[in-house]
Amino acid sequence: MFNASFKKLTTSLLALAAFALITQGCTKKVSDTDTTLNIVVRANIKGLDPVRANDLYSSMAIANIFESLLQYNYLKRPFTLEPSLAESMPVASADGLTHTFKIKKGVKFQDNAAFKDGKGRELTAQDFIYSWKRLADPKTASEGFWIFDGKIKGMAEWIEAMKAGKATYDTPIEGLTAPDANTLVIKLTGPYYQLYDVLAMPFSAVVPKEAVDKYGQEFLNNPVGTGPFMLKSAGDWVRNSKMTLVKNPTWRGQAFPTEGEATDKANGFLEDAGKPLPFAEKVVFTELVEDTPRWQNAVKGNFDYVEIPNDVFDKAIDPADRTKLSKELTDKGMKLSITTSPDVTYTGFNMKDPILGKSKELRQAMSLAQDGATLIAKFYNGRGIVAQGPIPPGFPSYDANFKNPYSTHDIAKAKALLAKAGYPEGKGLPEFTLDTLADSKARQQAEFFVQNQAAIGIKVRISANTWPQFQEKIKTGKVQLFGIAWNADYPDPQNFFQLFYSKNMSPGPNDSSFSNAEFDKLYEQSLKMAPGDARNAVYQKMRDVVVEEAPWIFGAHRLGYRAIHGWVHNMKWNDIQNDFPKYIRIDAKQRAELSKKL
Amino acid sequence: MAATSNATMTAAVPTTASHAKMRNSLWWDAFRRLKKNKVAVASFFVICVYVLIALGAKLGLLFPDVAIGSPSMQYLPWSWEHPFGTDVLGRDVLARAVHGTATALSVGLISSGISLVIGLTLGALAGYYGKWVDGLIVWLYTTIDSIPYILLIPALTFVLGRGLINVYIAVGVTSWVTLCRLIRGEFMKHKDRDYVMAAKVIGASDVRKIFRHILPNVTHLAFVQFGLGFVAAIKIEVILSYLGLGVDPSTPSWGIMLDDSKLELSRPFWGNLAAATIFMFGLILSFNLFNDALRDSLDPKLKNK
Numbered sequence: 029m030f031n032a033s034f035k036k037l038t039t040s041l042l043a044l045a046a047f048a049l050i051t052q053g054c055t056k057k058v059s060d061t062d063t064t065l066n067i068v069v070r071a072n073i074k075g076l077d078p079v080r081a082n083d084l085y086s087s088m089a090i091a092n093i094f095e096s097l098l099q100y101n102y103l104k105r106p107f108t109l110e111p112s113l114a115e116s117m118p119v120a121s122a123d124g125l126t127h128t129f130k131i132k133k134g135v136k137f138q139d140n141a142a143f144k145d146g147k148g149r150e151l152t153a154q155d156f157i158y159s160w161k162r163l164a165d166p167k168t169a170s171e172g173f174w175i176f177d178g179k180i181k182g183m184a185e186w187i188e189a190m191k192a193g194k195a196t197y198d199t200p201i202e203g204l205t206a207p208d209a210n211t212l213v214i215k216l217t218g219p220y221y222q223l224y225d226v227l228a229m230p231f232s233a234v235v236p237k238e239a240v241d242k243y244g245q246e247f248l249n250n251p252v253g254t255g256p257f258m259l260k261s262a263g264d265w266v267r268n269s270k271m272t273l274v275k276n277p278t279w280r281g282q283a284f285p286t287e288g289e290a291t292d293k294a295n296g297f298l299e300d301a302g303k304p305l306p307f308a309e310k311v312v313f314t315e316l317v318e319d320t321p322r323w324q325n326a327v328k329g330n331f332d333y334v335e336i337p338n339d340v341f342d343k344a345i346d347p348a349d350r351t352k353l354s355k356e357l358t359d360k361g362m363k364l365s366i367t368t369s370p371d372v373t374y375t376g377f378n379m380k381d382p383i384l385g386k387s388k389e390l391r392q393a394m395s396l397a398q399d400g401a402t403l404i405a406k407f408y409n410g411r412g413i414v415a416q417g418p419i420p421p422g423f424p425s426y427d428a429n430f431k432n433p434y435s436t437h438d439i440a441k442a443k444a445l446l447a448k449a450g451y452p453e454g455k456g457l458p459e460f461t462l463d464t465l466a467d468s469k470a471r472q473q474a475e476f477f478v479q480n481q482a483a484i485g486i487k488v489r490i491s492a493n494t495w496p497q498f499q500e501k502i503k504t505g506k507v508q509l510f511g512i513a514w515n516a517d518y519p520d521p522q523n524f525f526q527l528f529y530s531k532n533m534s535p536g537p538n539d540s541s542f543s544n545a546e547f548d549k550l551y552e553q554s555l556k557m558a559p560g561d562a563r564n565a566v567y568q569k570m571r572d573v574v575v576e577e578a579p580w581i582f583g584a585h586r587l588g589y590r591a592i593h594g595w596v597h598n599m600k601w602n603d604i605q606n607d608f609p610k611y612i613r614i615d616a617k618q619r620a621e622l623s624k625k626l
Numbered sequence: 627m628a629a630t631s632n633a634t635m636t637a638a639v640p641t642t643a644s645h646a647k648m649r650n651s652l653w654w655d656a657f658r659r660l661k662k663n664k665v666a667v668a669s670f671f672v673i674c675v676y677v678l679i680a681l682g683a684k685l686g687l688l689f690p691d692v693a694i695g696s697p698s699m700q701y702l703p704w705s706w707e708h709p710f711g712t713d714v715l716g717r718d719v720l721a722r723a724v725h726g727t728a729t730a731l732s733v734g735l736i737s738s739g740i741s742l743v744i745g746l747t748l749g750a751l752a753g754y755y756g757k758w759v760d761g762l763i764v765w766l767y768t769t770i771d772s773i774p775y776i777l778l779i780p781a782l783t784f785v786l787g788r789g790l791i792n793v794y795i796a797v798g799v800t801s802w803v804t805l806c807r808l809i810r811g812e813f814m815k816h817k818d819r820d821y822v823m824a825a826k827v828i829g830a831s832d833v834r835k836i837f838r839h840i841l842p843n844v845t846h847l848a849f850v851q852f853g854l855g856f857v858a859a860i861k862i863e864v865i866l867s868y869l870g871l872g873v874d875p876s877t878p879s880w881g882i883m884l885d886d887s888k889l890e891l892s893r894p895f896w897g898n899l900a901a902a903t904i905f906m907f908g909l910i911l912s913f914n915l916f917n918d919a920l921r922d923s924l925d926p927k928l929k930n931k
Binding site: 319342343406478 | 695700714715784787788870871874875876882885886888889890891892893
């Protein structure tokens with residue numbers, strides 16, 4: 029046994045040594061005409077069907093192949109919607125319930141064997157109706173159906189009829205009509221101010237019926253859209269390894285935006301203003317789950333940009349000025365981009381738990397016991413800010429001066445509250461269970477949580493799960509405490525507040541099963557309000573309720589640190605929309621030049 | 627030469643009357659030879675040290691404050707106070723490794739205990755009764771053996787959930803096949819021997835024949851197999867914990883330390899990797915060496931070599 033494993037060890041060491049020789053031995057030749065954009069993703073891409081665009085990296089690939097009616101302006105902040113497949117911004121009726129879209133003429137689907145003669149046909153308004161029926165179809169079971177659920181007139185009835193087998197895709201839905209080939213009319217059941225936001229999400233992207241019919245379940249691997257890039261053949265994607273998208277020759281075309289934020293000009297984001305998109309001939313996604321090879325390949329120039337992993341962070345950043353890259357990387361021509369992610373990490377309480385759900389003081393005490401600043405310093409290398417509430421910076425209603433009284437680290441106050449709750453020094457409390465993911469980082473953070481709570485006498489044990497197990501436990505309410513994060517789908521705080529609405533309780537998105545009459549009233553009120561200061565005031569009231577009731581222990585709003593090579597132009601990172609590859613320009617000559625230094 | 631074959635005969639085929647004495651002489655013999663083997667003695671000494679460490683950790687004599695660390699002490703380099711430095715939560719890495727020893731030894735002991743009981747019982751039943759009992763048991767162990775353990779054990783821990791007890795069970799109920807097969811073979815060989823026939827003639831029951839007569843003649847196999855199982859169980863626990871399927875994170879384990887070190891290598895922090903590897907290396911090497919020596923000394927055919 030010992031011998032066998034020793035042999036294996038020697039073999040693998042030899043293989044490793046050989047690999048090192050190969051990678052060090054050859055000098056890299058970089059073409060000075062190749063404008064391929066090389067992207068590396070840290071999780072595997074699951075599929076390329078917009079109705080399955082449920083995870084970040086799948087939506088990233090999908091956003092290049094498929095398009096929706098609207099999109100966010102690449103440069104403007106706060107995020108501003110602009111037409112994509114729509115000819116212009118839609119016209120809303122006075123009551124806000126009817127929205128009329130004009131669709132661009134002459135937009136063609138990508139060439140594919142699904143069409144007659146293999147030539148993509150022209151897009152019509154009917155295609156949107158088909159695509160959204162497909163999203164709503166109970167047989168599709170899309171995770172993205174929530175964007176229309178209960179919002180569009182007649183859709184619920186259509187779904188019921190589909191379930192009963194009494195309807196087909198030809199059965200009309202009252203709220204979705206196409207008076208002519210380029211006009212689409214949406215009728216809503218009630219006010220829904222997030223409609224335009226969701227019409228920019230990949231879930232609402234348009235797909236051609238011919239391709240879905242031809243490929244069936246395999247549409248996931250044979251995507252056909254209207255976007256700037258296309259998967260030429262299913263063989264261009266080797267699962268869990270690499271995907272190559274090429275420029276779509278029949279794309280409708282778009283020009284690089286000519287205006288943006290005040291700082292954009294100084295940052296060089298307007299150099300290409302007005303030039304036709306896309307710049308890259310090809311986009312290659314490489315799927316690399318492990319941090320170290322992802323980082324090292326990127327530094328060698330095999331990828332054009334990379335998120336800086338935790339463990340190389342200290343080496344990658346200039347110790348004197350933590351907003352700059354280290355000298356070694358700067359000398360290679362790399363730049364640093366820092367962005368606030370539209371997210372919040374938190375430890376949720378199950379409000380249905382007989383102990384945790386009953387005592388506000390207990391939850392507040394546990395929140396005070398958490399050392400958020402150290403958590404961020406230790407596990408995110410300082411790349412984050414302590415969350416004071418659910419709303420991340422950059423969102424409407426975010427108030428940088430607001431301080432959550434329970435988001436500070438105050439052991440004395442925590443102990444006082446614990447005593448007030450009737451559990452002095454944690455006496456009388458059972459050992460709680462914290463559910464988390466089984467990966468190394470999640471486990472270490474959970475161990476830190478345990479360490480924090482031990483300081484006020486609360487005992488916590490960790491239960492580590494696979495992602496499906498974890499989801500299942502949360503959705504069925506079989507948790508006490510759980511560590512998780514929420515990433516915004518669209519830049520409206522409502523996307524966070526829906527997580528506290530009692531009618532969204534598990535298995536809905538309200539994982540904590542929080543239920544509060546005052547909050548519900550405010551939430552329902554906010555849904556009927558147009559964006560603006562009045563609505564922001566209501567949002568802040570909702571935030572105050574959530575902070576006081578403490579169904580979550582707020583963690584961090586994370587900051588994204590990306591190292592970008594010098595030959596990459598126009599990389600203005602945003603976490604809301606993933607269609608950035610069409611805006612990126614790779615300077616092939618510069619790449620060939622800089623690669624010599626790597 | 628004559629003496630050798632005589633001793634072999636008596637060892638392998640003891641008569642019922644002198645049973646106790648003969649058994650003693652086999653084990654005594656083995657012990658004497660083992661004692662002469664310097665490597666074996668050294669390995670045994672190392673194992674004893676590990677056992678003492680584990681007991682000390684469990685009884686709270688060694689590093690009783692293993693779970694406590696201080697955030698300000700994150701990733702301290704090695705020093706006399708912290709020979710392997712401190713980990714991400716500011717805990718002493720040596721303390722974690724010491725407590726990991728207790729976890730590892732308990733998994734080795736209990737898991738191979740479980741597999742010993744299952745393997746011996748099923749092997750004895752299959753070998754002694756033959757016919758359909760044999761068929762059933764052979765079917766069972768071939769089925770289990772046909773599934774790679776690296777898939778079977780994680781699958782079991784998925785069903786049972788994480789935790790130390792579930793690791794004992796998962797490893798225990800999957801690792802008895804080799805022992806069972808060996809014991810079955812020995813029982814088939816022994817059940818028609820004269821001493822068993824003699825027992826039958828004087829009216830001994832099946833249970834008596836299996837446990838009082840045949841079993842003592844095959845225990846040396848079980849002994850060696852137990853040692854091999856022990857080492858395998860420790861390794862499996864480390865692998866499972868490394869993959870996040872083993873003990874729950876509150877239990878110190880070498881596997882979890884290795885998992886931690888995966889995130890620390892580029893930092894570079896070597897404490898977790900070094901401590902877990904050195905502790906594992908020492909235990910597994912000495913166990914394997916001791917096992918080899920034990921097997922040799924228990925094998926009558928190798929007696930004079």
